[in-house]
Amino acid sequence: MIKLKTDKHEYAYFLYAITKSFFKDAPIVPPDKASHNMLPDDEGENEDLIECFFDDESLFKLTVKSGNILPESEDREWEIDASLDEEERKYARLGFVYDFLCEYTGIKLPWGNLTGIRPTKLYLNKLIELQMEKDGNDYLFDEDTISVAKKYMAETFRVSEEKGSLSLSIASREQGLMKSLHSDDGYSLYIGIPFCPSTCLYCSFTSYPIFKYRKIVPEYLECLKKEMAEAVKLMDGKILDTIYIGGGTPTSLSAEELDVLLSAVTEIMPLDHLKEFTVEAGRPDSITIDKLKVMKKYPVNRISVNPQTMNDKTLQAIGRAHTVAQYVDVFKLAREEGFDNINTDIILGLKGEDVSDVEYTLNRLKELNPDSLTVHSLAIKRASRLKLEMDLNGTDDFRNEFDFEKAMGLASKAASDMGMNPYYLYRQKDMGGNLENTGFARDGKYGLYNILMMEEVQSIYAVGAGTVTKRVYGNGRIERCDAVKDVKMYTDNIEDMIDRKRKLFAD
Numbered sequence: 001m002i003k004l005k006t007d008k009h010e011y012a013y014f015l016y017a018i019t020k021s022f023f024k025d026a027p028i029v030p031p032d033k034a035s036h037n038m039l040p041d042d043e044g045e046n047e048d049l050i051e052c053f054f055d056d057e058s059l060f061k062l063t064v065k066s067g068n069i070l071p072e073s074e075d076r077e078w079e080i081d082a083s084l085d086e087e088e089r090k091y092a093r094l095g096f097v098y099d100f101l102c103e104y105t106g107i108k109l110p111w112g113n114l115t116g117i118r119p120t121k122l123y124l125n126k127l128i129e130l131q132m133e134k135d136g137n138d139y140l141f142d143e144d145t146i147s148v149a150k151k152y153m154a155e156t157f158r159v160s161e162e163k164g165s166l167s168l169s170i171a172s173r174e175q176g177l178m179k180s181l182h183s184d185d186g187y188s189l190y191i192g193i194p195f196c197p198s199t200c201l202y203c204s205f206t207s208y209p210i211f212k213y214r215k216i217v218p219e220y221l222e223c224l225k226k227e228m229a230e231a232v233k234l235m236d237g238k239i240l241d242t243i244y245i246g247g248g249t250p251t252s253l254s255a256e257e258l259d260v261l262l263s264a265v266t267e268i269m270p271l272d273h274l275k276e277f278t279v280e281a282g283r284p285d286s287i288t289i290d291k292l293k294v295m296k297k298y299p300v301n302r303i304s305v306n307p308q309t310m311n312d313k314t315l316q317a318i319g320r321a322h323t324v325a326q327y328v329d330v331f332k333l334a335r336e337e338g339f340d341n342i343n344t345d346i347i348l349g350l351k352g353e354d355v356s357d358v359e360y361t362l363n364r365l366k367e368l369n370p371d372s373l374t375v376h377s378l379a380i381k382r383a384s385r386l387k388l389e390m391d392l393n394g395t396d397d398f399r400n401e402f403d404f405e406k407a408m409g410l411a412s413k414a415a416s417d418m419g420m421n422p423y424y425l426y427r428q429k430d431m432g433g434n435l436e437n438t439g440f441a442r443d444g445k446y447g448l449y450n451i452l453m454m455e456e457v458q459s460i461y462a463v464g465a466g467t468v469t470k471r472v473y474g475n476g477r478i479e480r481c482d483a484v485k486d487v488k489m490y491t492d493n494i495e496d497m498i499d500r501k502r503k504l505f506a507d
């Protein structure tokens with residue numbers, strides 16, 4: 001177990017996340033708020049310890065005490081340039097920690113010392129800052145600006161050449177796409193349907209088996225209607241840019257229930273300026289011709305049909321109650337019904353798969369030619385069945401055997417072969433290979449909601465159990481309101497759920 005200590009609690013998360021990235025399999029004890037003043041004398045003999053002294057303005061100190069995991073004890077000190085401002089000093093310290101851990105372990109991380117989930121947001125802000133200083137333009141970034149931003153990010157956060165180029169191309173593309181949307185004077189609507197046909201092994205989302213919850217669906221839909229009616233009042237004067245129905249699996253609803261939902265959305269919400277209406281149908285085992293026809297009756301213009309892998313053996317092992325053949329049939333059916341913007345999700349690093357399985361999946365997908373491809377690196381979440389099973393069986397992390405970089409390279413190449421560009425990216429805690437999730441799409445088929453959500457430039461009004469509403473202020477300030485996850489608690493307390501959003505959007 002590696003214990004962490006620091007004299008400044010604001011660095012605690014960074015210290016934890018970066019140590020976890022270098023020592024993936026080691027249990028890490030995060031710095032404790034109460035232990036600010038460091039190093040009590042009662043440290044155990046074999047305890048591994050990393051502690052960082054940030055408090056001195058001009059000196060940064062790091063101590064490593066070797067126990068069972070850390071091989072060597074070390075003491076380091078770095079002087080901090082007195083001319084740096086507070087933010088620069090902070091980045092310098094993070095850089096020292098990162099450089100030390102690289103040297104100590106012989107490992108370099110593709111995202112350097114960036115530990116947040118939205119690296120492209122940092123790139124975008126830097127590009128805007130540089131270009132605005134130069135010519136007052138906030139979205140047409142010239143070569144010089146791009147190269148200065150890249151150098152700054154590489155030096156400050158130690159991001160690799162490859163990830164730097166990827167982030168910059170995504171940030172530039174996103175900014176161009178966002179120009180057609182409304183940030184301060186617009187919003188998007190998210191509708192959460194927290195039901196699924198069965199629970200996938202790796203799932204940590206709010207998802208309940210539909211067969212157990214069937215009876216509560218009508219009441220749940222009534223609550224969504226109430227929430228939407230209130231959203232229209234609270235967002236009066238703002239333009240609704242996009243709608244995203246996600247979950248869970250929205251097509252867990254019956255065709256009739258889906259009809260009730262979509263007809264309510266189109267009756268209640270102002271759709272005059274709507275640019276995108278996504279239904280993340282998701283699981284092929286929940287999609288029928290009737291449901292596709294229902295979606296086509298309404299202005300749904302983007303759907304997602306997700307296999308995650310094109311290998312039947314893996315699908316069974318991860319608890320998805322559908323086959324590859326079912327996925328192919330549903331995909332073709334959706335095309336026949338006229339859906340010309342179909343996204344498909346895959347996951348890299350699934351249990352039992354190696355890079356050749358991913359290659360096979362990508363080749364099969366190329367035959368279907370989806371309009372966008374979202375590539376996830378498997379993250380093992382605390383709330384998932386997978387994590388529970390691994391803990392119970394004491395199994396090692398099977399992802400250690402998987403070559404994520406190679407698989408991600410193959411996925412990027414396949415996306416490019418299908419004429420797609422990377423257009424959004426995010427990271428999660430404990431991601432396989434310390435990489436990222438990337439969305440690729442062809443021109444004209446980019447998922448706008450995904451960009452808005454990732455870059456946090458527009459308020460998202462979310463309705464349903466387990467959803468998160470975000471109010472984004474013009475100055476970048478963001479406030480959130482989380483809905484309860486339990487469906488029964490949600491329906492029983494719907495007035496309270498609505499009232500919390502009234503407060504969030506008051507004034």
Ligand code: SF4
Binds near residue numbers: 199247
């Ligand atoms: S389909 Fe998605 S939300 Fe449903 S159980 Fe699987 S991972 Fe979870």
